[in-house]
Amino acid sequence: MRPLRGTYRLFLLAAAIALLLTLVPMPTWLAVMKPMGLALVLAYFALEAPEVAGLGHAFLLGLVADVLYGGLLGEHALRMVILVFLTLRFRHRLRFFPIWQQAGAVFALLLNDRVLDLWIRMMSGSTWPPLLFWLSPVVGMAVWPWVFLLLDGLRLRRRQAQRDRGP
Amino acid sequence: MSRGRALGPEFGAYEPGPGTRDPGPERAVIWKGPQRMRAIRIGKQSIRSADSRVLALAGPGSRVPGPEFLRRAPKLRPPNRRVGGSPMMPPGTNAQAPLFAGGRPGTLKLVVLLALAIMLMLADRQRGFLVSVRERALVLTAPVYWLASLPATIVEVGELAVSDRQALAAENQQLREELLTTQIELQQRRAEGEAHARVLALVEATEREAVTGTLVRIVDLDLDPFRHRLLLDRGSNAGLARGDGLIDALGVVGQVSAAGPNTAFAILITDPNHALPVEVSRNGVKSIAYGTGDATWLALPNLPLSVDLSVGDRLLTTAVGGRFPAGIPVAEISAIERPTDAAFAIAYARPLSALGRNRELLAVKPIAWLGPPDPTASARAPESDATPGHVQPPPSTGEEP
Numbered sequence: 082m083r084p085l086r087g088t089y090r091l092f093l094l095a096a097a098i099a100l101l102l103t104l105v106p107m108p109t110w111l112a113v114m115k116p117m118g119l120a121l122v123l124a125y126f127a128l129e130a131p132e133v134a135g136l137g138h139a140f141l142l143g144l145v146a147d148v149l150y151g152g153l154l155g156e157h158a159l160r161m162v163i164l165v166f167l168t169l170r171f172r173h174r175l176r177f178f179p180i181w182q183q184a185g186a187v188f189a190l191l192l193n194d195r196v197l198d199l200w201i202r203m204m205s206g207s208t209w210p211p212l213l214f215w216l217s218p219v220v221g222m223a224v225w226p227w228v229f230l231l232l233d234g235l236r237l238r239r240r241q242a243q244r245d246r247g248p
Numbered sequence: 249m250s251r252g253r254a255l256g257p258e259f260g261a262y263e264p265g266p267g268t269r270d271p272g273p274e275r276a277v278i279w280k281g282p283q284r285m286r287a288i289r290i291g292k293q294s295i296r297s298a299d300s301r302v303l304a305l306a307g308p309g310s311r312v313p314g315p316e317f318l319r320r321a322p323k324l325r326p327p328n329r330r331v332g333g334s335p336m337m338p339p340g341t342n343a344q345a346p347l348f349a350g351g352r353p354g355t356l357k358l359v360v361l362l363a364l365a366i367m368l369m370l371a372d373r374q375r376g377f378l379v380s381v382r383e384r385a386l387v388l389t390a391p392v393y394w395l396a397s398l399p400a401t402i403v404e405v406g407e408l409a410v411s412d413r414q415a416l417a418a419e420n421q422q423l424r425e426e427l428l429t430t431q432i433e434l435q436q437r438r439a440e441g442e443a444h445a446r447v448l449a450l451v452e453a454t455e456r457e458a459v460t461g462t463l464v465r466i467v468d469l470d471l472d473p474f475r476h477r478l479l480l481d482r483g484s485n486a487g488l489a490r491g492d493g494l495i496d497a498l499g500v501v502g503q504v505s506a507a508g509p510n511t512a513f514a515i516l517i518t519d520p521n522h523a524l525p526v527e528v529s530r531n532g533v534k535s536i537a538y539g540t541g542d543a544t545w546l547a548l549p550n551l552p553l554s555v556d557l558s559v560g561d562r563l564l565t566t567a568v569g570g571r572f573p574a575g576i577p578v579a580e581i582s583a584i585e586r587p588t589d590a591a592f593a594i595a596y597a598r599p600l601s602a603l604g605r606n607r608e609l610l611a612v613k614p615i616a617w618l619g620p621p622d623p624t625a626s627a628r629a630p631e632s633d634a635t636p637g638h639v640q641p642p643p644s645t646g647e648e649p
Contacts, residue, residue, distance in 0.1 A: 139361075148382065
């Protein structure tokens with residue numbers, strides 16, 4: 082299991098930073114278009130390192146998000162499990178997409194996530210959210226290539242460093 | 249079995265198992281003799297499409313995976329030994345991990361996890377033991393909130409440090425003036441209140457509670473811009489408890505929904521899960537104001553069509569419900585719908601408080617619930633305990649009755 086540790090650590094670190102960044106206060110106009118950081122991190126690791134980002138991890142991290150954001154317990158868990166399941170399902174196709182096409186796929190995933198979110202909200206009696214509610218997946222799509230390149234660079238550098246150190 | 253694993257999951261080596269769906273020719277052909285060239289071509293193609301992972305696999309020596317690369321592959325992995333140094337097996341991949349770990353995600357696992365999540369949500373809706381779980385979890389999450397609010401705190405402290413002395417002095421002056429006018433007004437009100445209390449005592453009306461509470465600050469965090477929740481910087485150590493009301497200078501803001509030792513979650517009156525008994529200040533018509541999920545209005549459904557209500561009426565809290573002291577402003581009626589084809593009218597009201605946009609709030613304890621009048625007690629009403637000594641003027645010390 083040792084070789085996995087580097088990637089695993091990176092995964093947990095990235096998830097923690099994503100959770101924190103979502104909490105950091107911003108002006109309202111910026112806050113409404115904040116992309117779902119945890120979803121992006123989970124999607125990346127489900128695509129590139131599925132041995133660390135399974136459904137169980139998605140569930141647990143979703144629960145952490147629920148506790149942190151004070152929403153309905155289990156809501157993020159449900160959304161993240163579905164997101165990771167879909168990513169893993171289409172992983173072989175998505176991995177060989179050029180990055181802009183991948184961003185489109187990520188947009189679809191995030192949009193689906195938003196629809197689930199809306200569904201859960203409606204179940205708990207909320208009214209139809211404002212139109213800005215749908216902006217977040219668009220921003221998520223725009224951010225995806227950068228998140229992807231950043232995480233890819235970090236992950237490969239870690240592996241390179243590990244290889245240089247020898248077995 | 250072993251041949252497929254030699255390349256690691258990165259190369260997409262394929263191993264048919266019972267019930268496995270063929271993932272397509274690109275990957276399946278890698279180990280099939282006559283079609284090997286095709287696999288290589290696809291390998292090159294993926295290099296051309298800038299897939300750095302394939303290059304990383306081939307190692308620094310061989311830039312392009314050639315036929316030897318594939319032929320040698322099975323030999324390069326000694327059974328049950330790590331091959332960290334070999335160019336075939338970068339240390340980042342794990343030989344022991346299942347080949348398509350997560351590649352074909354377990355549907356059973358999905359169903360179990362989804363069921364678990366839905367069960368959690370339903371349990372949380374019922375407001376049972378999960379609230380106490382959440383309150384315990386607040387102990388763990390408090391450092392995270394502290395960390396996340398650190399940038400805002402630094403900015404605030406920095407602003408304070410560099411802010412102009414003169415500006416501070418001016419602000420101080422302005423606040424002093426405001427305090428003075430408010431205090432004068434308060435004195436007048438106190439006198440009025442005492443007079444009012446005497447009148448009330450004469451007619452043996454109910455007593456009114458003074459408003460006292462704990463000052464709490466809102467932690468500046470983005471929980472969810474489309475949700476109506478707040479995080480407070482005080483918890484049960486400061487006397488906060490679930491159900492405490494939160495008010496600001498302008499009116500009712502919300503209620504504490506979960507109180508940890510040093511932090512607490514609050515729910516705004518505009519949250520769809522919130523309902524608040526109110527009365528119209530003009531004529532005492534009572535109703536319930538429901539949150540709508542929209543920060544700009546509350547809804548008062550199920551009003552009689554003939555209800556005496558007009559735009560601009562102010563809604564106040566009542567003692568019904570026991571959560572808030574009576575008479576605190578809540579909202580102002582902004583629209584009334586009297587549909588001709590329905591049995592009830594609906595009114596919409598605009599919340600008066602800043603709803604968490606100002607940082608300090610007052611947390612008030614639930615007042616003692618008086619309940620409906622006891623019919624046996626009303627029979628001996630003349631000697632009931634509503635003596636003048638018990639009646640407190642509104643701005644009194646606020647001791648518990």
